[in-house]
Amino acid sequence: MEPQIDWDNLTFSHTPTRSMYRATCDEGGEWQEGSIIPFGNIELSPVAGVLNYGQGVFEGTKAFRTAKDRAILFRPEMNAKRLQSSAKRLCIPPIPEEMFLEAVEQIVKDNGDYIPPLDKGSLYIRPVIWGTGPVLGVKPSRSYTFIVYVSPVGHYFQGEIPCLHIKVTNFYHRVAQKGTGDAKAIGNYASSLYPLKLAKELGYNEVMYLNANNENLVDELGAANVFALKGDTLLTPGLSGSILPGVTRDSTIQIAREILGLDVQE
Structure with a gap:
């Protein structure tokens, strides 16, 4: 049936x-x-x-x-x-x-x-x-x-969303350096529930986490890697041990370099 x-x-x-x-x-x-x-x-x-x-x-x-x-x-x-x-x-x-x-x-x-x-x-x-x-x-x-x-x-984010509203937090870190950030471990996600709850209460869709050692640097979102396009340069945080090596991340880098001819900097 x-x-x-x-x-x-x-x-x-x-x-x-x-x-x-x-x-x-x-x-x-x-x-x-x-x-x-x-x-x-x-x-x-x-x-x-x-x-x-x-x-x-x-x-x-x-x-x-x-x-x-x-x-x-x-x-x-x-x-x-x-x-x-x-x-x-x-x-x-x-x-x-x-x-x-x-x-x-x-x-x-x-x-x-x-x-x-x-x-x-x-x-x-x-x-x-x-x-x-x-x-x-x-x-x-x-x-x-x-x-x-x-x-x-269906889609992860529901409805007609022209752009995501991201809350950048320096009160919480997703993981610590030399921890389990590059592993898809269940504990990493349990610790992100509270920051995401607070962000959604303020009307945001997602949380952007900063690097635990240097908060001038971006790590990633709770559910995605981060990219920024500036002219012909595509910027993304490097895999330093605190960032999950995303399949979409790897695919985006390949397409940017090999098909679009962009300068990718990690």
């Missing part, structure tokens, strides 16, 4: 779909072959590492429907590599790239009818790895769970 979804009024929120992908890794550090299972709740121990110490990482990518009714992905191999880097930073056994790509392909195929029509939105793909083994002291979990779930979504 086709999903009953109002494609014209999609928001960036979760809509349950048919299935999700699940794989596990136990003490040996080897990921077992995963499988497609019905989407639903999972069971976790109250002592799970992800619940007590935030030992978890995630990714975010999308599938789009084309004018020829094909489903396409945007550079998923970049997400696979970044998830490996994030996992290493949090002492999580990395997912092999081939396994990651196969999991994403399987889950998109199984939920293909949830991909919005052309120009109506996209199918958001969320791969996550959690430390699911029980740990009481502060240490890595002994077992892990890899899940990929999907949801049809």
Whole structure:
């Protein structure tokens, strides 16, 4: 049965779909072959590492429907590599790239009818790895769970927005230098909730964070990297360890240099 979804009024929120992908890794550090299972709740121990110490990482990518009714992905191999880097930073056994790509392909195929029509939105793909083994002291979990779930979504910012209203804050930093800023770790996002709440109460859409060591320098937004165009020069903060290496960031730099002929300075 086709999903009953109002494609014209999609928001960036979760809509349950048919299935999700699940794989596990136990003490040996080897990921077992995963499988497609019905989407639903999972069971976790109250002592799970992800619940007590935030030992978890995630990714975010999308599938789009084309004018020829094909489903396409945007550079998923970049997400696979970044998830490996994030996992290493949090002492999580990395997912092999081939396994990651196969999991994403399987889950998109199984939920293909949830991909919005052309120009109506996209199918958001969320791969996550959690430390699911029980740990009481502060240490890595002994077992892990890899899940990929999907949801049809509309635009991240809703409505006709000619431009975003950005709140530059020097009261809060997203991360500290030499911390986990270049990893897509779940704790990085929990700490951004309060600054974003305050900004939205003042009518802003997003928060721009400054560098923790030098507040004369910009780091990034809560949900995006930062670029500034000045003449034929495109400026963006360099990857100094506190900034997430965005897939869109890398793509923008390539297009600017190789197609538009801009001078890109990091």
